Amino acid sequence: MTALLWGIIHTWLVVGFAPLTVGMVRLTKARLQGRRGASPLQPYRDLWRLLQKESVVADSASWLFRSAPYIVFVSVWLAATILPTVTTDMVMTPAADLIALVALLGVTRFFTALAGLDVGTSFGGLGASREMFIASLAEPAMLMVIFSLSLLAHTTSPAQLVTFVLSGHVGLEVSVGLALGALLMVAIAENGRIPIDNPSTHLELTMVHEAMVLEYSGRHLALMEAAAMVRLLLFLSLITCVFAPWGIAGPGDGPLFLLLGLAAWSAKVLTLAVFLAIFETMVAKMRIFRIADFLGGALLLALLAIIFLYVSEAV
Amino acid sequence: MIIGSAMVVLLALGFLAVAGRRLPFIHELVNAGCLLVTLVLTIESATYLMGAAQGQNPSILLPFGLPWMSAHFRLDSLSAFFLVAINIPSALASLYAIGYSHHLPEAERVTPLFPLFLFGMNGVLVADDAFVFLVAWEFMSLTSWLLVLSDHKSEQARKAGTVYLVMAAFGTFCLLAAFGLMAGAGGAYDFASIRAGHAVGLTATLVVLLALLGTGSKAGLVPLHVWLPMAHPAAPSHVSALMSGVMTKVAIYGLIRILFDLCPTVGWEWGFVMMLAGGVTAVLGVFYALMQRDLKTLLAYSTVENIGVVFIALGLAAAFRDHGEMGLAALALVAALYHVLNHALFKSLLFMSAGAVIAATGQRDLDKLGGLFNRMPITGLCFLVGACAISALPPLNGFVSEWLVFQALFHGPTVAHWAMRFGVPVVGVMMALAAAFAASCFVRAFGIAFLGRPRSDAARIAEDAPLTMQVAMVLPAFLCLCLGVFPVMVSTGIASVVEPLIKVKLPPAILGWPWLSPVSATAGSYSATMIMLTGMALGITTILVVHHFGSRKLRRAPAWDCGHAEDLPNAQYSADSFSQPARRVFGSTIFAARETVDMPPPGDTGPARFSLRMVDPIWDGLYMNIVKAVTVISGLVNRLQFLTVRQYLLMMFWTLVLLLLIVAARQSS
Numbered sequence: 001m002t003a004l005l006w007g008i009i010h011t012w013l014v015v016g017f018a019p020l021t022v023g024m025v026r027l028t029k030a031r032l033q034g035r036r037g038a039s040p041l042q043p044y045r046d047l048w049r050l051l052q053k054e055s056v057v058a059d060s061a062s063w064l065f066r067s068a069p070y071i072v073f074v075s076v077w078l079a080a081t082i083l084p085t086v087t088t089d090m091v092m093t094p095a096a097d098l099i100a101l102v103a104l105l106g107v108t109r110f111f112t113a114l115a116g117l118d119v120g121t122s123f124g125g126l127g128a129s130r131e132m133f134i135a136s137l138a139e140p141a142m143l144m145v146i147f148s149l150s151l152l153a154h155t156t157s158p159a160q161l162v163t164f165v166l167s168g169h170v171g172l173e174v175s176v177g178l179a180l181g182a183l184l185m186v187a188i189a190e191n192g193r194i195p196i197d198n199p200s201t202h203l204e205l206t207m208v209h210e211a212m213v214l215e216y217s218g219r220h221l222a223l224m225e226a227a228a229m230v231r232l233l234l235f236l237s238l239i240t241c242v243f244a245p246w247g248i249a250g251p252g253d254g255p256l257f258l259l260l261g262l263a264a265w266s267a268k269v270l271t272l273a274v275f276l277a278i279f280e281t282m283v284a285k286m287r288i289f290r291i292a293d294f295l296g297g298a299l300l301l302a303l304l305a306i307i308f309l310y311v312s313e314a315v
Numbered sequence: 316m317i318i319g320s321a322m323v324v325l326l327a328l329g330f331l332a333v334a335g336r337r338l339p340f341i342h343e344l345v346n347a348g349c350l351l352v353t354l355v356l357t358i359e360s361a362t363y364l365m366g367a368a369q370g371q372n373p374s375i376l377l378p379f380g381l382p383w384m385s386a387h388f389r390l391d392s393l394s395a396f397f398l399v400a401i402n403i404p405s406a407l408a409s410l411y412a413i414g415y416s417h418h419l420p421e422a423e424r425v426t427p428l429f430p431l432f433l434f435g436m437n438g439v440l441v442a443d444d445a446f447v448f449l450v451a452w453e454f455m456s457l458t459s460w461l462l463v464l465s466d467h468k469s470e471q472a473r474k475a476g477t478v479y480l481v482m483a484a485f486g487t488f489c490l491l492a493a494f495g496l497m498a499g500a501g502g503a504y505d506f507a508s509i510r511a512g513h514a515v516g517l518t519a520t521l522v523v524l525l526a527l528l529g530t531g532s533k534a535g536l537v538p539l540h541v542w543l544p545m546a547h548p549a550a551p552s553h554v555s556a557l558m559s560g561v562m563t564k565v566a567i568y569g570l571i572r573i574l575f576d577l578c579p580t581v582g583w584e585w586g587f588v589m590m591l592a593g594g595v596t597a598v599l600g601v602f603y604a605l606m607q608r609d610l611k612t613l614l615a616y617s618t619v620e621n622i623g624v625v626f627i628a629l630g631l632a633a634a635f636r637d638h639g640e641m642g643l644a645a646l647a648l649v650a651a652l653y654h655v656l657n658h659a660l661f662k663s664l665l666f667m668s669a670g671a672v673i674a675a676t677g678q679r680d681l682d683k684l685g686g687l688f689n690r691m692p693i694t695g696l697c698f699l700v701g702a703c704a705i706s707a708l709p710p711l712n713g714f715v716s717e718w719l720v721f722q723a724l725f726h727g728p729t730v731a732h733w734a735m736r737f738g739v740p741v742v743g744v745m746m747a748l749a750a751a752f753a754a755s756c757f758v759r760a761f762g763i764a765f766l767g768r769p770r771s772d773a774a775r776i777a778e779d780a781p782l783t784m785q786v787a788m789v790l791p792a793f794l795c796l797c798l799g800v801f802p803v804m805v806s807t808g809i810a811s812v813v814e815p816l817i818k819v820k821l822p823p824a825i826l827g828w829p830w831l832s833p834v835s836a837t838a839g840s841y842s843a844t845m846i847m848l849t850g851m852a853l854g855i856t857t858i859l860v861v862h863h864f865g866s867r868k869l870r871r872a873p874a875w876d877c878g879h880a881e882d883l884p885n886a887q888y889s890a891d892s893f894s895q896p897a898r899r900v901f902g903s904t905i906f907a908a909r910e911t912v913d914m915p916p917p918g919d920t921g922p923a924r925f926s927l928r929m930v931d932p933i934w935d936g937l938y939m940n941i942v943k944a945v946t947v948i949s950g951l952v953n954r955l956q957f958l959t960v961r962q963y964l965l966m967m968f969w970t971l972v973l974l975l976l977i978v979a980a981r982q983s984s
Contacts, residue, residue, distance in 0.1 A: 143721070307740075
């Protein structure tokens with residue numbers, strides 16, 4: 001019963017919390033750049049404003065263009081719902097392990113890219129082509145991270161991973177550090193953050209994600225933006241859930257533990273958001289063909305994580 | 316019995332098509348006949364599978380075949396599973412052919428061979444001795460070869476036919492030798508005696524190698540795949556669907572039959588080799604597919620990729636079995652069979668949709684298509700479902716089998732040998748790369764062909780396919796969804812097929828329905844049913860919220876494109892520009908891709924030229940060298956034709972001496 005209840009609460013929690021996370025990143029970046037910056041609540045206002053506007057759809061667009069924002073948003077939302085953040089005792093948690101979460105994000109990307117191609121503009125195609133290329137390198141790295149974690153914990157389910165890490169069986173492993181590094185790099189790439197992509201550029205040939213959603217407006221754009229926000233929150237939660245699960249409640253824990261879990265989760269995610277902003281301020285965007293090196297590095301780190309596991313077993 | 320008579324009807328249909336070629340509705344009649352027969356075969360073998368628990372294997376002896384034995388036919392759960400897996404797409408292709416035959420330039424070259432091709436494939440599956448197996452195998456090869464040549468006026472098809480014939484002959488030769496080795500000197504060619512006499516040592520190694528070469532060349536294992544992307548697209552689309560979706564599965568059947576039933580003494584080393592070969596096949600297949608502009612060639616290369624995935628799973632199964640990890644072996648084999656079924660469905664679907672596009676526009680080049688989603692909504696939707704399924708997107712079927720393969724792969728290091736432990740992560744990277752680039756490849760295929768603005772006049776006026784073709788495409792799309800959303804039911808069924816081979820029944824849902832959790836209660840689970848239901852709930856919520864709180868106004872306007880929208884459809888992203896990042900990063904090493912841009916000097920108003928050169932590493936690097944070697948050797952041998960009589964006599968004499976020496980050496984030892 002609590003599992004079902006928490007499943008439903010969690011659904012709304014992620015979607016309600018996501019804009020705040022993005023607001024925090026933007027505020028921190030603004031402060032670091034010497035600006036005052038907008039309130040962290042500004043993303044909520046943006047989404048609301050977009051929802052109220054009429055949607056302009058290009059003449060050449062098919063119905064896929066209009067339905068893609070819904071598919072994209074729902075699949076990200078679904079993935080974020082399944083990932084345990086506050087408690088592992090949620091009704092939907094066994095529905096998808098980490099491999100399936102990666103695949104759900106694949107659905108998002110697939111339809112965003114198709115939407116980019118639908119209108120038949122050069123910018124849309126450019127964004128779609130680059131996004132699919134970056135993702136095709138990021139996804140293997142992500143799967144290798146999952147492989148190394150599953151070798152360590154004998155599971156690919158996020159809830160079981162949390163339980164495993166909390167049970168204290170895992171010492172200070174080199175592999176864990178390497179896997180964390182790889183996952184951070186993948187998260188940066190998948191969310192289109194600097195140095196892979198710049199979420200705040202327009203009219204530049206460097207943009208990837210923005211180029212795909214260029215033709216969107218009104219409620220459709222609101223959904224696309226919301227999907228990007230939820231995806232950022234999802235990745236931040238994933239990192240905390242796997243590598244710093246302290247505070248996450250288990251099955252049978254009382255409401256106090258749940259509140260503690262909630263507080264711990266929001267604190268961890270907001271801290272990560274601040275770190276992301278600091279990192280983004282420090283580095284410069286790279287050339288598109290350098291991304292292959294960056295993500296190749298992530299893949300190699302994940303592979304090294306696996307090999308170090310063998311080594312530490314043998315010792 | 317019913318299966319046997321159904322197959323005789325297929326044979327008869329082939330002759331009917333020749334005899335009645337002047338009748339007005341002969342194509343429709345024969346194709347409808349094929350539809351009926353394949354449906355009967357599907358239902359019959361499905362009912363057998365449902366009741367397969369009794370362990371009865373009906374068999375028939377027929378008085379033909381080799382002089383010293385009759386022809387054996389037998390049905391067991393493995394062949395029944397493959398009968399289902401190949402006859403569903405065959406039925407759909409027959410239905411499709413009823414409407415599609417009008418679009419063929421020379422349908423009378425296709426219709427008689429189509430039922431014979433089906434007959435050959437079904438024959439391989441029910442064969443119970445090496446002779447019947449090989450005869451049916453050759454029947455399948457030759458009929459499909461003739462089908463490839465049905466468009467005999469095209470130079471490309473003729474070249475494809477030649478390459479295919481050579482590769483098919485090579486494959487059959489390998490299988491012939493493999494069966495010969497298994498049967499031993501006594502010539503016990505029926506499968507029961509082969510099963511009884513286990514091949515060991517060098518013989519077993521040779522058998523596995525030859526079986527891999529023989530079936531791999533038919534399935535499209537790199538580097539034996541070269542004929543596949545030439546031959547599959549050259550045939551009419553419903554035949555391409557069968558060649559890619561079904562005939563490759565018959566080859567997989569042959570491999571499973573040999574490695575897991577007839578000669579089950581395969582060591583883990585061969586599992587490792589298969590896994591590695593599968594990984595290379597998957598990655599290369601998808602990179603080739605990503606570079607293709609021809610829609611059907613792209614699909615054919617994607618078949619190569621999927622065959623790679625199946626080989627990874629089969630290799631894992633063999634390795635696990637050798638190490639006594641029977642549960643994991645069953646998991647890997649279930650994953651392989653699940654993928655076989657899935658690929659049979661979505662590849663037929665994709666080829667049939669591609670056929671509908673070609674019938675409507677006359678174009679196969681992606682850069683001549685575009686905007687078809689508005690003109691051909693049903694075909695477009697079917698292609699989209701197929702593309703999502705093959706890109707392994709949940710909740711469709713492709714993801715389930717890929718998930719199972721990944722689950723098996725992640726347990727690969729259980730096999731405690733350093734080669735496996737280091738090999739499995741490498742294969743994992745290859746598999747993950749293949750999966751990710753497959754999605755990229757199908758975004759490109761669907762996005763360029765169906766979305767955007769029309770790139771040619773033919774695409775601008777295209778119309779959707781006739782009703783029979785639409786039905787034949789909608790049904791597999793629906794099946795893809797069903798196989799994806801109810802994975803536990805399907806994998807339970809497949810687990811009972813695998814049980815006689817591995818002697819362990821995989822429990823696909825340890826956590827109970829609907830959670831697919833084949834390894835253990837904690838090792839990870841997936842439930843497409845729940846994902847589908849929750850996704851629908853969330854989707855409805857989103858729509859309600861957006862429409863309740865937001866504006867519902869919608870306005871159509873010209874595309875914005877940052878203010879400089881181009882009217883020219885050629886200004887859109889093309890197929891080649893879509894794959895440019897991957898081509899720059901991987902293509903420059905794999906395909907030696909070179910891009911050159913010729914810019915006119917400043918002030919000159921002439922057009923700039925862009926040209927792209929790519930080299931096929933396997934065709935040019937391997938096969939052309941083989942061709943060169945054969946030419947040199949035949950040039951040398953050619954001298955033998957111009958000797959004098961005396962020299963010929965001398966040669967015969969020396970040969971005789973040599974033979975006598977060999978006999979003497981054997982007798983003394």
